[in-house]
Amino acid sequence: MRLLAALVLSPPAALFAAAAALTSMPGDLSDRLVLSGLMFPLLWPVLFFFCYWPRSRLAPCAVLAVAATVCGFVAFRG
Amino acid sequence: MDQARHKRIHDLHSWLGVVCGLFVFIVSLSGVFSLFGDELRTWEDERLRIAVAPDPAPVMPMFSAFADEMAAAGRVLTLSLKLPTAAEPVYAGNAVVRHDDGTVRVIDRLWHPNTGARISLREKGLVHWVVDFHRNLMLDRTLGRIVVGMSGAILLLLILSGVVIHRKILREMHTWRLYRSVRLRWQDSHKAMAVWSLPFHVMFAFTGAWLGLVVIFVPLVAAIAFQGNPGAIFAAVSGEGAPPAGVSAPMFSIDEAAKRVEARVGRAPVVVTVTHWRDAGAVYTFRYREDEALISHGLAKVGGADGDIRAVYLVSKPGFLPRVLPAVTTLHYGQYGGLWVKFLYVLLGLALCLVTATGLMIWLERRLHGDRPRPLHRVLSRVTVGVCAGMGFATFAIFHVDRQLPADFAGRLAVVGSVYFGTWIAAALYALARRNEYRTCRDLLAATAVLAAALPVSNMAATGDGIAALLHEGHVYAAGVDIAGLAVGVTLMAAALRIPAGRPEARP
Numbered sequence: 363m364r365l366l367a368a369l370v371l372s373p374p375a376a377l378f379a380a381a382a383a384l385t386s387m388p389g390d391l392s393d394r395l396v397l398s399g400l401m402f403p404l405l406w407p408v409l410f411f412f413c414y415w416p417r418s419r420l421a422p423c424a425v426l427a428v429a430a431t432v433c434g435f436v437a438f439r440g
Numbered sequence: 441m442d443q444a445r446h447k448r449i450h451d452l453h454s455w456l457g458v459v460c461g462l463f464v465f466i467v468s469l470s471g472v473f474s475l476f477g478d479e480l481r482t483w484e485d486e487r488l489r490i491a492v493a494p495d496p497a498p499v500m501p502m503f504s505a506f507a508d509e510m511a512a513a514g515r516v517l518t519l520s521l522k523l524p525t526a527a528e529p530v531y532a533g534n535a536v537v538r539h540d541d542g543t544v545r546v547i548d549r550l551w552h553p554n555t556g557a558r559i560s561l562r563e564k565g566l567v568h569w570v571v572d573f574h575r576n577l578m579l580d581r582t583l584g585r586i587v588v589g590m591s592g593a594i595l596l597l598l599i600l601s602g603v604v605i606h607r608k609i610l611r612e613m614h615t616w617r618l619y620r621s622v623r624l625r626w627q628d629s630h631k632a633m634a635v636w637s638l639p640f641h642v643m644f645a646f647t648g649a650w651l652g653l654v655v656i657f658v659p660l661v662a663a664i665a666f667q668g669n670p671g672a673i674f675a676a677v678s679g680e681g682a683p684p685a686g687v688s689a690p691m692f693s694i695d696e697a698a699k700r701v702e703a704r705v706g707r708a709p710v711v712v713t714v715t716h717w718r719d720a721g722a723v724y725t726f727r728y729r730e731d732e733a734l735i736s737h738g739l740a741k742v743g744g745a746d747g748d749i750r751a752v753y754l755v756s757k758p759g760f761l762p763r764v765l766p767a768v769t770t771l772h773y774g775q776y777g778g779l780w781v782k783f784l785y786v787l788l789g790l791a792l793c794l795v796t797a798t799g800l801m802i803w804l805e806r807r808l809h810g811d812r813p814r815p816l817h818r819v820l821s822r823v824t825v826g827v828c829a830g831m832g833f834a835t836f837a838i839f840h841v842d843r844q845l846p847a848d849f850a851g852r853l854a855v856v857g858s859v860y861f862g863t864w865i866a867a868a869l870y871a872l873a874r875r876n877e878y879r880t881c882r883d884l885l886a887a888t889a890v891l892a893a894a895l896p897v898s899n900m901a902a903t904g905d906g907i908a909a910l911l912h913e914g915h916v917y918a919a920g921v922d923i924a925g926l927a928v929g930v931t932l933m934a935a936a937l938r939i940p941a942g943r944p945e946a947r948p
Contacts, residue, residue: 364448380657381664393761400764402657403589403649407597414448414601437664 364422368413371426376405378430381437446605453601457799460594462827465796467574467591469831471644472789474574475774475782476921477567478527483921484566484842486903487559490529490552491914497556498695499523499531506533506549507717514539520713523698524553527917531556563852566842569860570835578857582655589652595645595792602634609635622943623805630798633791640788641795647772685721692747694724701726701740704749709740720745730754735766736775797828823868825877829884830867832932836891837863839925843898878942885936893929896922 384398409429413422441449482488503521510516514537522532531551538544550559569578576584606612612631617624634641662669694712702708709726716722722744727737733754741750755762770776774785804824807817841859845852867884874880899922900906910919 377657377660378664381661384661385665393759396761396764398661399654399657400650403593403596403646403653406649406653407593407600410597411449411452411600411604414452415445417444434664 363419364413367422367426368410371423371430372406372409372413375409375426375430375433376402378433378437379405382433385437385439441604441607449601450605453598453605454803456594456598456601457796458803460591460598461796461800462824464591464595464598465793465800465828466831467577467588467648468644468789468792468796469835470570470574471648472786472793473570473835475785475789477571479779479917480567480570480921481528482915482918483899485562485847486905486918487562487847488528488530489905489910489913489915489918490524490554492524492529493554496524496553497551498693499551499556500691500693500695502531502549502551502556502558503533503694504691506535507714510535510537510547511717513537516717517544518713519715519717520711521694522711523709525710529553530559560848562847563850565845565852565856566838568853569838569856573860585652585655587652589649589655592645592647592649592652595641596649599634599638599642599645603638606631606635623802623809626798626802626805630795630802633798634795637788637791637795640785641792643771644788644792647768650768651772682721682723684716684719687720688718689720689722689745691718691722691744692724692742697724697742697747698726700747700749701728701742701752705738705740705752707738710737714744716744723750731776731778734770734776735763736770737766793828797824800824819872821877822871822874822880825881826868826871826884827864829881829888830864830871833867833884833888833891834860834864836888836895836925839895840891840898843895843902876942878940882936882939882941885932885939889929889932889936891929892925892932895925895929 380398380402383401384394387394387397409426413426416422416425499521507516507519510519517536517538519535520533522528522530522534524530530553533549533551535547536544537547548561550561551557552559572578572584575588577587578584579587603609612628613635614632616628616632618628619625698709698712705728707728707730709728711727713725713727714722715725724742724744726740726742728740730736730738735754738752738754740752742748743750755766774781801821801824804817804821807813808821838856838860842852842856845855849855871877871880871884874883896907899918905913905915905918907919907922910916910922
């Protein structure tokens with residue numbers, strides 16, 4: 363379950379989080395693009411790592427699914 | 441941290457290392473060689489061993505003819521000219537042209553810096569292989585960069601999990617029990633090298649991941665946040681360039697413009713990019729080396745029609761963030777601080793290779809000499825030794841092959857690639873057949889040492905230029921490659937001779 367979450371959910375969660383940062387952060391668009399671009403390669407390993415942190419096997423799946431959904435919503439709306 | 445969590449993170453670190461360790465090793469070692477792509481050029485092609493005269497030939501007549509020819513061939517997407525440098529002492533024009541039928545072609549042209557005579561192009565070979573194997577593993581450019589970028593993300597994950605499971609980092613930095621059991625020796629080497637070079641390895645991993653993954657990040661984010669328009673992202677970062685004036689005009693001399701830029705910034709420009717050729721709104725963008733900032737090049741914009749310097753800057757606008765993107769490549773390839781920084785990067789890159797290889801050996805050592813050794817572990821151990829030690833051997837082999845092929849040889853890259861993979865596979869097969877990993881490692885390292893030390897011989901046999909002659913004529917980069925080959929050969933041979941013939945027993 364953890365490996366599944368790490369392989370399947372962490373890439374879209376990282377991507378949507380970076381895209382949400384791009385659309386919703388304050389500041390100049392080019393600056394936001396730089397920041398979100400730098401976030402993506404950092405977030406992906408961190409979220410992958412996070413999948414092995416909680417005691418519950420389901421927690422990473424739930425957290426990443428919710429994060430991906432919320433961030434995706436913010437990114438598309440922005 | 442509770443035991444269960446520690447075990448989970450430890451397992452993540454171990455299995456990720458076992459599954460992806462060789463991949464990270466390959467990208468790291470290829471990165472060490474790719475640092476010297478520019479410096480290898482005069483060694484690779486003896487026709488570029490040119491002593492540039494103090495007053496070189498003006499490039500404008502040749503470049504004008506080239507630019508007009510390109511404009512007549514189709515829509516010019518980019519047009520640039522490299523000015524002579526010590527590493528590449530020629531004028532090198534480059535154009536990317538979209539023809540009427542939609543095909544896009546990249547056209548290169550070289551001119552002698554002293555006479556202006558055209559130099560025929562040599563087919564891509566050693567340098568292209570060394571640089572592009574690290575950038576994209578010689579796969580399709582986009583796919584290859586993504587795959588290599590993923591190695592950076594994997595390395596970040598390995599580093600993160602490694603730091604978390606090693607809770608006594610300060611003590612482990614200073615522990616190196618070389619005369620205890622084999623496993624302890626691997627473990628201490630792995631931890632000490634990893635911890636001492638940690639900041640640089642994090643930087644390599646992060647910048648490498650960014651350089652590779654930005655290729656998928658930009659179109660995906662464009663699809664999500666810019667309604668599928670990647671052009672909007674590029675425009676946001678680079679700004680909309682000024683449109684052409686629509687009035688044709690004669691072009692100002694690039695030679696004179698380069699002199700003006702040099703007088704203004706105190707450094708000779710190395711590249712000029714031309715936009716809107718033969719238009720009153722044409723712009724020359726000169727790049728000059730900026731060694732004192734963490735940015736590889738400064739920029740000077742000059743009017744292409746009037747020769748007036750419009751702006752000189754390091755980054756397009758003030759602030760921290762605009763400096764970040766230009767700094768990423770500079771940091772990753774050590775393009776700051778001169779050759780000494782590159783030599784430091786070599787050591788750190790080799791340390792990363794050793795950390796990866798020792799990590800694999802720890803995992804295998806536990807299984808090979810644990811309770812339940814399996815034949816598969818033995819095979820994995822041999823393959824690991826063959827792949828790791830064979831990669832350097834294959835890389836030095838293509839130096840010799842490329843050097844011995846005639847200058848006008850057709851299909852050079854195919855031969856170089858075939859020899860590279862052929863030699864590498866042969867080394868792996870040798871490791872499988874040899875049945876003794878220690879002797880295999882010793883043999884392959886010794887063979888690599890011989891190939892490296894023989895670089896001056898190969899160069900002299902092909903071109904007649906020895907190290908002394910090269911130094912006397914001022915070709916320091918070509919001589920430097922020969923000297924570096926000798927130094928690497930001696931070092932590797934010394935290392936090979938220290939490898940025991942079999943698994944050593946622990947001292948009491």
